[in-house]
Amino acid sequence: MTTIIGIAGNQIIQSVDIFNGNHVSYTPQAFVTAIQKAGGLPIVLPIGEEEHAAAYVSQIDKLLLAGGQDISPDYFGEEPHPKLEETNRNRDIFELALIKEAIKQSKPIFAVCRGMQLLNVALGGTLYQDLSLYPEWKVQHGQEPTQPQFATHGIQIEKDSALYDLLGETYRVNSYHHQAINTLASSLKITAKSTDGIVEAIESADKSQNILGVQWHPELRFDVDTKEFTLFDYFVNQL
Ligand SMILES: [Mn+2]
Numbered sequence: 001m002t003t004i005i006g007i008a009g010n011q012i013i014q015s016v017d018i019f020n021g022n023h024v025s026y027t028p029q030a031f032v033t034a035i036q037k038a039g040g041l042p043i044v045l046p047i048g049e050e051e052h053a054a055a056y057v058s059q060i061d062k063l064l065l066a067g068g069q070d071i072s073p074d075y076f077g078e079e080p081h082p083k084l085e086e087t088n089r090n091r092d093i094f095e096l097a098l099i100k101e102a103i104k105q106s107k108p109i110f111a112v113c114r115g116m117q118l119l120n121v122a123l124g125g126t127l128y129q130d131l132s133l134y135p136e137w138k139v140q141h142g143q144e145p146t147q148p149q150f151a152t153h154g155i156q157i158e159k160d161s162a163l164y165d166l167l168g169e170t171y172r173v174n175s176y177h178h179q180a181i182n183t184l185a186s187s188l189k190i191t192a193k194s195t196d197g198i199v200e201a202i203e204s205a206d207k208s209q210n211i212l213g214v215q216w217h218p219e220l221r222f223d224v225d226t227k228e229f230t231l232f233d234y235f236v237n238q239l
Helices: 029-037 050-058 089-104 114-122 162-167 226-237
Strands: 004-008 010-012 024-026 041-045 062-065 109-112 153-157 170-173 188-194 199-204 211-214
Touching: 004 029, 004 089, 010 089, 029 041, 029 226, 050 089, 062 089, 062 114, 062 226, 089 109, 089 114, 109 114, 109 226, 114 199, 114 211, 153 162, 153 199, 162 188, 162 199, 162 211, 162 226, 188 211, 211 226
Parallel strands: 004 041, 004 062, 062 109, 109 211
Antiparallel strands: 010 024, 153 170, 153 188, 188 199, 199 211
């Protein structure tokens, strides 16, 4: 049986000169391609009503949370900091509902960048709305305009983790985030950090949930680095 992967989709809802000005639901092609290459069957879940999250999750085997907008800070009890960037409240609400349903229905979750941060918030953790709020910030975590196929900063991986088995003790990742995990949700464990101490990967603290979260973008490097592809292979075929 083919493993059905639900990818939580994003929207373009401002006026832009693409798609003939139409608003669109979408996910980056790289997620679709990586899942197909790993033998999974990807389905894009458009942002919808939170009460429909249970029906969506019941149709899929596993959930993938992609990157994108900043997370509305009131979900972790803060007002918007001046350095907060674009948010989409509808996406936050829908994805928070997808996460709760996936956990309730025991469906594994692979969470990328914003997805990892939102997962932490959904489970009770908090974020730095901007890295300038992190006192020990020393590494460039927003590598733009350097292209995403280039890994720019190092991470140190914890031994007792699935990530260690996939990537080893040290690895280099690309980095496109200005927000980061602050306090970690109690049901999660940190499995990798950058050298300045930013959380770069998480897993479930116990065996009750199947969770892999990464702060970088493996979907933008898997075709130039076979180790990066092992994350998708693990998600689709093992997690
Ligand atoms: Mn980083």
